[in-house]
Amino acid sequence: MNYELLKTSAPEFRDASLRQELGREKCKILDKYQLRSNTRLYWERYYEHQPIQEYFSHKFARKASPLGMIFYIYKLCYAKVKYFQQNWGEFVPCIYNWQVGLFEETELWDLEFIRHSRSGLILDLRNLARITKYEDFLALCDYLNWQGVGRPIGAPIL
Known part of the structure; x- marks a missing residue:
């Protein structure tokens, strides 16, 4: 071209x-x-x-992958892109349907939230962008890696 x-x-x-x-x-x-x-x-x-x-x-x-493009739009660092690409099988892309008040699964291109399949924890891409310390992101990764049971009642949505 x-x-x-x-x-x-x-x-x-x-x-x-x-x-x-x-x-x-x-x-x-x-x-x-x-x-x-x-x-x-x-x-x-x-x-x-x-x-x-x-x-x-x-x-x-x-x-870039489609996920990499979306993460770049949300200004997420390379470490986050790499982690989610390597572990994407454990996550589901979601959007929030305000009309019914629920998170719904969607196609990757429409991604605004990420649901961790094992725990049900929902991650907001805007909040992921606010994690600026590498140690804090590693702590999140560790938390997600040991989650096998559903999210505790009252646990925050990141």
Whole structure:
């Protein structure tokens, strides 16, 4: 693909061309977060009354997994990406359905929360982003690794 030519192409043509390299699930992520490419071949979001926010390069989008793209959008560090990719079989992607007041399973591209299968513990991606100390993240991993029984009554949702 001629990326130099795409940098000067019309935005609609550039987006369509770049999306062909990504596959269906990654394109659904781009759609969910309303991301469009710019002339530098970065995916960004236009907010009506806010500055444009640039998320990641097209090169990153091509190489990253769908989970890696979502974690990057939520500004999660590489250690978190690596842990969840290696242990993804123990987790289920969820969204919160406010109409019924429950967390529901969803497809990976629609992920906003992660449910730990064995314990039922629900992790909010925004709260995962707030864990900035590596030791605190290791403590969470240790906690998840020994969980075999359901979440205790009154335990917080992370």
